[in-house]
Amino acid sequence: MKTKEIIKMAADNKICQPWYEEMKKDSSIQNLCRMYFDGDDWAMENDFPNLETLREFKGQTEFYSLFTDHKAVFKTVTVKKLKRAFFGDSDVSLSYAGFTVAEVIIRHKSKATITVFDYVKLKITLLDDAEVEIVSTPNASVSVYSYGNSKIKHSGNVKIYKK
Numbered sequence: 001m002k003t004k005e006i007i008k009m010a011a012d013n014k015i016c017q018p019w020y021e022e023m024k025k026d027s028s029i030q031n032l033c034r035m036y037f038d039g040d041d042w043a044m045e046n047d048f049p050n051l052e053t054l055r056e057f058k059g060q061t062e063f064y065s066l067f068t069d070h071k072a073v074f075k076t077v078t079v080k081k082l083k084r085a086f087f088g089d090s091d092v093s094l095s096y097a098g099f100t101v102a103e104v105i106i107r108h109k110s111k112a113t114i115t116v117f118d119y120v121k122l123k124i125t126l127l128d129d130a131e132v133e134i135v136s137t138p139n140a141s142v143s144v145y146s147y148g149n150s151k152i153k154h155s156g157n158v159k160i161y162k163k
Contacts, residue, residue, distance in 0.1 A: 001056045003027040006049060013046040029057065033064035037083045040105060044127060044147070051108055054087045067092070076100055086110045096120040096140075106130040106150075116140040116156070126150035134158050 007023045015023075019039060023032065036043055043049075054061070054068040061068070069088040076082060078098030083105075086092055090110035096102055097117040106112050107127045116122055116136040124144045126132055129151075136142045136156030144152060144160045152160060 001053065003029065003032060006032060006053060009050075009053070010048065013048055015042065029060050030064055033061055033066050036066060036085070037103075040085075040125070044105075044125070051088055076102065086112065096122055106132060114142075116142055126152065 004027060007020070007027055010023060011020055019035065023035065054066070058068045062070070065084045067084065067086050067090055070086060070090040070092060073093045074084070075095045076097070077100065079100050079102065082100065082102040085105040085107070087107045087110060089108070092112050094104065094112060094114045096115070097120065099118065100120045102120070103123045104112070104114070105125045107130055109129050111131045114122070114124070114132060114134045116134065117140060118137065120140040122140070122142045124132060124134070124142065126144060126146045127150065128148045131151040132144070134142055134144070134152070134154040134156070136154070136158050138157055140157055142158040144158060145163060146152060146160060147163045154160070
């Protein structure tokens with residue numbers, strides 16, 4: 001599959017004209033991944049890109065923080081505006097510390113164990129049948145936005161918003 005097919009799928013899903021033009025102007029994997037995070041609300045509403053497409057580009061999107069069917073441990077200390085997304089059947093362990101500001105999107109049947117220390121600010125978006133287990137220390141702050149049939153276990157300073 002070529003990135004031009006992704007652009008056609010976006011047009012079929014009625015992406016706005018300015019974003020369509022931006023995709024046509026720069027159809028690189030890097031730009032499309034950046035646009036995913038910048039327009040994650042539209043992407044979530046339209047299941048875009050679909051899981052089949054994400055699997056097609058597995059191995060090309062990880063450098064840009066989109067992980068499909070991924071198994072790994074990530075430790076992060078003091079990073080600003082870090083964004084990651086996990087799709088398919090990912091199973092990850094994430095740890096954040098210091099003064100990190102981060103966002104995580106977890107979709108499909110992915111599972112994540114997340115530990116948050118120090119003064120971290122973390123936003124988590126859960127969709128579909130995703131599962132997350134969160135441990136947060138008192139000074140850290142975690143906000144979870146849950147859509148679909150997601151499952152959440154948590155302790156510490158965690159706020160959950162069901163949509």
